[in-house]
Amino acid sequence: xxxxxxxxxxxxxxxxxxxxxxxxxxxxxxxxxxxxxxxxxxxxxxxxxxxxxxxxxxxxxxxxxxxxxxxxxxxxxxxxxxxxxxxxxxxxxxxxxxxxxxxxxxxxxxxxxxxxxxxxxxxxxxxxxxxxxxxxxxxxxxxxxxxxxxxxxxxxxxxxxxxxxxxxxxxxxxxxxxxxxxxxxxxxxxxxxxxxxxxxxxxxxxxxxxxxxxxxxxxxxxxxxxxxxxxxxxxxxxxxxxxxxxxxxxxxxxxxxxxxxxxxxxxxxxxxxxxxxxxxxxxxxxxxxxx
Numbered sequence: 001x002x003x004x005x006x007x008x009x010x011x012x013x014x015x016x017x018x019x020x021x022x023x024x025x026x027x028x029x030x031x032x033x034x035x036x037x038x039x040x041x042x043x044x045x046x047x048x049x050x051x052x053x054x055x056x057x058x059x060x061x062x063x064x065x066x067x068x069x070x071x072x073x074x075x076x077x078x079x080x081x082x083x084x085x086x087x088x089x090x091x092x093x094x095x096x097x098x099x100x101x102x103x104x105x106x107x108x109x110x111x112x113x114x115x116x117x118x119x120x121x122x123x124x125x126x127x128x129x130x131x132x133x134x135x136x137x138x139x140x141x142x143x144x145x146x147x148x149x150x151x152x153x154x155x156x157x158x159x160x161x162x163x164x165x166x167x168x169x170x171x172x173x174x175x176x177x178x179x180x181x182x183x184x185x186x187x188x189x190x191x192x193x194x195x196x197x198x199x200x201x202x203x204x205x206x207x208x209x210x211x212x213x214x215x216x217x218x219x220x221x222x223x224x225x226x227x228x229x230x231x232x233x234x235x236x237x238x239x240x241x242x243x244x245x246x247x248x249x250x251x252x253x254x255x256x257x258x259x260x261x262x263x264x265x266x267x268x269x270x271x272x273x274x275x276x277x278x279x280x281x282x283x284x285x286x287x288x289x290x291x
Contacts, residue, residue, distance in 0.1 A: 135209040138194040146208035165227035167217035168274040172286040187209035224260040255285035
C-alpha cells in the first residue's frame with residue numbers, strides 16, 4: 001500500500017490542524033471541569049453533545065491524516081478519543097444528577113485526556129522530524145532518512161516482495177551552467193527542475209539529494225521493465241522543457257542510471273551499481289539512460 005511523500009508545506013498544514021485539534025480538546029476538557037468546580041448548570045443536551053462528538057472535528061481530522069498515510073489506521077487514537085468523550089459525558093451526567101463522581105472515574109478521564117494529547121503531540125514530533133529530513137532548497141529527502149526508505153524496501157524484498165528499482169541521476173554540465181548564469185540562477189533552475197521531476201513520479205516514489213546536483217530516486221515494488229518507461233518519460237519532459245530566468249531561455253539535460261535491486265547485492269552495492277550506471281551514461285555522451 002502506498003504512502004504519500006510529504007512536502008514541507010503539507011507537513012506545516014498537518015501540524016497546524018493537529019494543534020487546532022489539541023486546543024479544541026483541551027478546551028472541551030477544561031470547560032467540563034470548570035462546570036463541575038464552579039457548580040454550573042449542565043443540560044442533557046450538553047452531555048449528549050459530548051457523547052455523540054457534536055461540534056467535534058475528529059472524523060474530519062482522521063480522514064485528513066489517512067489521506068497522507070493510508071498504512072496507519074490510527075486505531076489507538078480513535079479508541080482513546082472515543083473513550084475520552086464517553087468518560088467526560090459520564091462524569092457530567094453523574095454531576096448533573098447529583099451522583100458521586102468516583103475517584104476512579106475522574107482519574108480515568110484525566111488519564112484518557114492526557115493520553116489523547118500525548119498521542120497527538122507524538123504525531124507532531126514525527127512530522128517535525130520528517131520536515132528536518134528535507135533538503136531546504138529542493139524539498140527532497142536527505143541521505144539519512146532515504147537510506148531507511150531503501151532498507152525498508154530491501155526487507156520487504158527479503159520477505160518475498162517485489163524488487164525495487166533505484167535511479168541515480170544528475171544534471172549535465174551544471175558547473176558550467178552556474179559559471180555562466182550565477183549560482184542563484186542555478187538554485188532557481190534546480191528547484192524548478194526537481195519540482196517537474198517529482199510531478200511525474202508516483203505518489204509513493206521518493207527522491208533524495210545525494211550531493212550537489214546528484215539525486216537518487218527510489219521506485220518501490222518496481223522492476224526495471226516498469227522503471228525504464230517512468231524515467232524515459234521524465235527525460236523526455238526535461239529535454240523538451242525551456243526554463244526562463246532573467247530573460248534567459250535555458251535548456252537542461254540529465255543523465256540517468258537505473259538498476260533493479262536483488263538479494264545478491266547489499267544496499268551499498270545496489271547504490272554503487274546505480275552510480276556506475278550513471279557514470280556510464282555520462283561517459284557515453286550525457287543526456288542518456290543506462291540500465
